[in-house]
Amino acid sequence: MAKILVADGMDRNAAKELTNMGHELVIEHLDVPELKRELGNYDVIIVRSATKIRKEVIDAVAGSNLKLIIRAGVGLDNIDVSYAREKGIAVENTPKASSASVAELTIAHMFSLARFLYISNVTMRDGMWYKKAYKGIELSGKTLGLIGFGRIAIEVAKRASVLGMKVIYTDIITKDGYDEFSCVTKEELIKTSDFISLHIPFIKEVGPVLSENEFNMMKDGVYIVNCARGGVVDEEALIKALDSGKVAGAAIDVFEEEPTKNKKLFTHEKVSLTPHIGASTKEAQARIGLEIIDKVKEYF
Ligand SMILES: NC(=O)c1ccc[n+]([C@@H]2O[C@H](COP(=O)([O-])OP(=O)(O)OC[C@H]3O[C@@H](n4cnc5c(N)ncnc54)[C@H](O)[C@@H]3O)[C@@H](O)[C@H]2O)c1
Numbered sequence: 001m002a003k004i005l006v007a008d009g010m011d012r013n014a015a016k017e018l019t020n021m022g023h024e025l026v027i028e029h030l031d032v033p034e035l036k037r038e039l040g041n042y043d044v045i046i047v048r049s050a051t052k053i054r055k056e057v058i059d060a061v062a063g064s065n066l067k068l069i070i071r072a073g074v075g076l077d078n079i080d081v082s083y084a085r086e087k088g089i090a091v092e093n094t095p096k097a098s099s100a101s102v103a104e105l106t107i108a109h110m111f112s113l114a115r116f117l118y119i120s121n122v123t124m125r126d127g128m129w130y131k132k133a134y135k136g137i138e139l140s141g142k143t144l145g146l147i148g149f150g151r152i153a154i155e156v157a158k159r160a161s162v163l164g165m166k167v168i169y170t171d172i173i174t175k176d177g178y179d180e181f182s183c184v185t186k187e188e189l190i191k192t193s194d195f196i197s198l199h200i201p202f203i204k205e206v207g208p209v210l211s212e213n214e215f216n217m218m219k220d221g222v223y224i225v226n227c228a229r230g231g232v233v234d235e236e237a238l239i240k241a242l243d244s245g246k247v248a249g250a251a252i253d254v255f256e257e258e259p260t261k262n263k264k265l266f267t268h269e270k271v272s273l274t275p276h277i278g279a280s281t282k283e284a285q286a287r288i289g290l291e292i293i294d295k296v297k298e299y300f
Pocket residue numbers: 073074075095098099102147148149150151152153170171172173199200201202206209227228229253254276277278279280
């Protein structure tokens with residue numbers, strides 16, 4: 001049986017099930033010095049995005065009891081994965097569970113931008129009635145360009161096409177079986193999309209895939225949605241493009257630093273914001289819980 005540290009919370013039913021299976025669960029968020037001191041006493045740690053497991057933590061616990069790091073989610077950018085594996089610590093994630101939830105948030109953000117939902121909720125609370133200022137657009141008939149065409153983007157594409165959008169995508173890997181959507185080059189996507197939504201991992205060595213150069217190539221009045229990772233869009237270049245009017249609006253769930261301190265971005269009148277909640281639905285968290293149970297069963 002395993003001693004498991006649940007560092008960033010998890011679905012209550014799944015936690016109960018792990019306990020019923022005989023595992024010992026401690027539910028507590030630890031900071032880096034505490035992780036370095038205490039993580040070696042556990043067999044497994046389960047994290048979401050708040051806990052970072054970097055080289056210094058891995059070095060402190062290498063050769064201890066710790067055998068498995070489970071990322072309750074998709075992105076592994078908060079863990080030094082190859083270094084952990086080099087030190088004999090397995091790393092697993094739960095990649096399938098949240099795709100529908102993130103896709104729904106992406107679509108919600110597109111509506112929010114198109115119809116000023118995010119800003120009219122603010123100004124009306126201040127007693128304003130800016131009816132004339134909020135002349136929106138329909139999503140129907142617009143071109144949605146998806147950068148990355150994996151699990152989440154495919155769910156976005158299906159929903160967007162039902163709304164009457166033309167969906168195009170670009171990916172570094174060829175994707176078969178999606179003839180209803182057009183695969184194009186990144187450059188063509190950037191030049192022809194009315195909405196651009198990103199669904200790729202953040203890779204430090206690659207850096208942002210949308211920077212000043214890409215913004216300059218876009219249609220005037222384009223909308224940007226990022227429910228993928230902070231860092232895949234250059235925040236300063238985005239602010240500049242919003243200020244110039246090149247970008248009509250941006251919806252952002254994920255930030256270069258979280259919680260974000262980029263005041264210019266989070267107070268911008270053309271930005272629809274959520275605090276990294278793509279996977280934060282009851283259904284996604286319940287499915288993630290089930291995937292976690294399967295992962296623990298594989299090892300213990
Ligand atoms: N906002 C949230 O709460 C939330 C929740 C889950 C996942 N995510 C993010 O969404 C990302 C996508 O998740 P997924 O499950 O669809 O992953 P996935 O692995 O199924 O799909 C990612 C796709 O991006 C492609 N890709 C990678 N780099 C690319 C690049 N530079 N240009 C074009 N294509 C590229 C890959 O080939 C792959 O097809 C995750 O990496 C994660 O960072 C965010």
